[in-house]
Amino acid sequence: MRCLYRAPEMIQISSWRSVGNSGVGFMHGCFLDELFAAADQDPMDALISLCTHDLSKAVLEDVKALSGWDGMGWDG
Numbered sequence: 001m002r003c004l005y006r007a008p009e010m011i012q013i014s015s016w017r018s019v020g021n022s023g024v025g026f027m028h029g030c031f032l033d034e035l036f037a038a039a040d041q042d043p044m045d046a047l048i049s050l051c052t053h054d055l056s057k058a059v060l061e062d063v064k065a066l067s068g069w070d071g072m073g074w075d076g
Contacts, residue, residue: 042071 036043044064051057063069 044069044071 032047033043036046039046044060048057048060048064051060
C-alpha cells in the first residue's frame, strides 16, 4: 500500500539545513520545561543541574547571570 497524500507545506524550509532537528530541539526544550514545572523546579537551575558538559554548563550559568534570571516570577 502506498500513501499518495502529502501534507501542504506551511512554512518555507528550503533555506534551513536542519529543519527536522530545529523543531525537535524546540519540542525537547518545551517538554523539559513541562517536566520541571511538574516537579516544581526552576527550569534554568534544573537544566544546569542536568548538564554534564563543563563548557556548556558554564555557558548556561553565564546566560543565567547575564540575563538576571529569577525564574520569571514563576510561582509553580
